[in-house]
Amino acid sequence: MSSKSAIDFIGDIHGHCDELRALLKKLGYVETTGSFRYPRDERTVVFLGDYVDRGPQIRETLNLVRAMRDSGSAIALMGNHEFNMLSFWYKNGDGGRFLKNPGRGYLRKHTLNQIKGHLKTIETFAGHEDEFEEVKDFAKTLPFYLETDTFCAQHASFDPEAVSALKNAGISCFADGNFDELIYRANDEDCEYTDSLFRPIDLLLKGPEMKLPDGVSFVDKDGKRRTSARIRWWVDPTRADLTELSMEPLDEKYKSSAVPDEVRRRYFHGEDERPVFLGHYWLKGKPQLLRRNVCCLDYSVAAGGCLACYRFDGEQQLDATRLVWVNSV
Ligand SMILES: [Mn+2]
Numbered sequence: 001m002s003s004k005s006a007i008d009f010i011g012d013i014h015g016h017c018d019e020l021r022a023l024l025k026k027l028g029y030v031e032t033t034g035s036f037r038y039p040r041d042e043r044t045v046v047f048l049g050d051y052v053d054r055g056p057q058i059r060e061t062l063n064l065v066r067a068m069r070d071s072g073s074a075i076a077l078m079g080n081h082e083f084n085m086l087s088f089w090y091k092n093g094d095g096g097r098f099l100k101n102p103g104r105g106y107l108r109k110h111t112l113n114q115i116k117g118h119l120k121t122i123e124t125f126a127g128h129e130d131e132f133e134e135v136k137d138f139a140k141t142l143p144f145y146l147e148t149d150t151f152c153a154q155h156a157s158f159d160p161e162a163v164s165a166l167k168n169a170g171i172s173c174f175a176d177g178n179f180d181e182l183i184y185r186a187n188d189e190d191c192e193y194t195d196s197l198f199r200p201i202d203l204l205l206k207g208p209e210m211k212l213p214d215g216v217s218f219v220d221k222d223g224k225r226r227t228s229a230r231i232r233w234w235v236d237p238t239r240a241d242l243t244e245l246s247m248e249p250l251d252e253k254y255k256s257s258a259v260p261d262e263v264r265r266r267y268f269h270g271e272d273e274r275p276v277f278l279g280h281y282w283l284k285g286k287p288q289l290l291r292r293n294v295c296c297l298d299y300s301v302a303a304g305g306c307l308a309c310y311r312f313d314g315e316q317q318l319d320a321t322r323l324v325w326v327n328s329v
Contacts, residue, residue: 005148005150005151005312005313005314006042006043006044006312006313006314007043007044007045007046007151007312008027008043008044008045008046008309008310008311008312009045009046009048009153009277009295009297009309009310009312010023010045010046010047010048010297010307010308010309011048011279011296011297011298011299011301011307011308011309012048012049012050012079012279012280012297012298012301012302013047013050013051013055013061013065013301013307014050014051014052014053014054014055014061014081014301014302015051015052015053015054015055015056015057015058015060015061015120015124015302016055016056016057016061016301016302016307016328017055017057017060017061017064018057018329019301019306019307019326019327019328019329020061020064020307021036021064022307022326022329023307023309023324023325023326024036024045026324026326027043027309027311027324028043029043029045029073032071034063034064034067035064035067035068035071035073036064036068036073037068037071037073038073041072041073043311044072044073044074044075045068045073045074045075046074046075046076046077046146046153046277047065047074047075047076047077048077048079048153048154048155048277048278048279048280048297048298049076049077049078049079049080049081049082049142049154049155049205049279049280050079050080050081050082050155050279050280050298051065051076051079051081051082052081052082052085052120052121052135053081053085053117053118053120053121054120054302055120055301055302058120058121058124059124059125059128059131062135062138066138075143075146076142077142077143077144077145077146077153077154077155078139078142078143078144078155078173078205079155079205079279079280080155080156080205080206080280082139082142083139083186083201083205084108084117084118085118085121085136085139086136086139086140086174086183087107087108087183087186087187088106088107088108088110088114088118089106089136090106090107090108090183091105091106091107092105092106092107093105094180095178095179095180095181095183095184096180096181097181097184097193099184099187099188099190099192100190100192107183107184107187108187139174140173140174140175140179141173141174141175142173143172143173144166144171144172144173144200144201144204144205145158145162145163145166145172145204147163147274149274150274150275150314150316151274151275151276151277151312152274152275152276152277153276153277153278154204154205154276154278155204155205155206155278155279155280156203156204156205156206156207156278156279156280156281157203157204157206157207157208157233157278158204158269158276158278159200159203159204159208159267160267161200161267162199162200162201162203162204163200163204165197165199165200166197166200166201166204169185169195169197171197174186182197185197185198186198186201189202205280206280207230207231207233207280207281208230208231208233208266209228209229209230209231210228210229210231210245210246210260210262210263211227211228211260212227212228212229212242212246212250212257212260213242213257213258213260215257216242216250216254216257218246218248218249218250218251220248226248229246229247229248229250230246230247230248231245231246231247231263231266232244232245232246232247233266233267233268233269234269234290234291234294236268237259237263237264237265237266237268238264238268240259241255241256241257241259242254242255242257242258242259243255245259245263247281269293269294271291271292271293273293274293274316275293275294275295275312275315275316275318276293276294276295277295277297277310277312278294278295278296278297278298279296279297279298280296280298281296281298282298282300282303283296283298283299283300283305284299284300284305285299285305287299287306287308287323287325288320288323289318289320289323292317292318293316293317293318295310295318295323297309297310299325301328302328303328304328305327305328306325306326306327306328307325307326307328308323308324308325309323309324309325310322310323310324311324
């Protein structure tokens with residue numbers, strides 16, 4: 001990547017290519033054969049992951065993102081959906097390792113509910129198996145994070161220990177090593193092997209969760225009662241109460257419940273740190289900054305929201321007037 005900091009960060013696309021084209025045009029990118037680039041290459045895009053699943057134009061989205069990446073107009077980061085796509089189709093035992101927990105011969109469980117989550121992508125590539133293999137090879141080249149002196153970016157949550165763990169392992173994406181080995185390490189949730197990479201990749205691509213204190217629970221969108229919740233990691237855990245730290249809305253009566261110690265002590269990206277850009281959290285409504293140095297650009301384009309961008313020029317205090325978006329069509 002060039003050293004200039006003229007970057008347009010774009011959030012989760014999920015197969016909404018019409019909105020992506022409209023956004024790129026609005027930002028001043030110019031369409032060339034199958035791609036877009038900024039006049040005189042003065043700006044670059046960083047895509048924050050989640051290109052596949054949910055939307056109507058998954059192939060088109062991947063083709064455009066790939067074309068921009070290959071021509072140097074964009075950097076594309078990995079989202080949890082691309083990681084899931086790579087993991088879901090991998091056979092347990094291929095490459096020489098086995099994990100204990102999965103079912104039906106695959107590295108991930110293939111329950112009907114899990115298969116359902118992949119249907120849109122399956123429909124897109126049915127009859128185009130060769131192209132799907134290419135797409136998976138492309139996904140292997142997507143970095144788990146990106147950092148410079150002036151910003152950091154990843155799909156879900158920034159975590160310095162996760163970044164160090166990947167640096168120590170010598171990988172910024174799957175293509176940096178032996179994929180057959182790395183895909184196991186990335187899925188080794190129970191640390192069956194001592195070289196598990198599950199936790200750092202999970203933190204970067206899905207964000208931290210907490211086990212709720214005894215007696216605290218909530219009902220999720222599928223009507224299931226849950227006892228762990230995603231953490232709003234951009235909220236200072238030394239001061240906030242449990243309801244402020246939980247991404248899922250908790251009943252007001254839990255406001256005074258104890259925040260687990262490990263949550264109080266976890267890494268906090270302070271006000272003086274570099275700006276961090278992320279997607280993933282399905283935010284609703286009009287795009288806004290989470291904080292002066294934390295910017296989430298996932299505004300649920302696949303659920304009638306909008307596709308959002310932040311136009312970054314290196315400023316260390318972000319400015320909400322630099323948010324640009326197009327509504328879903
Ligand atoms: Mn995501």
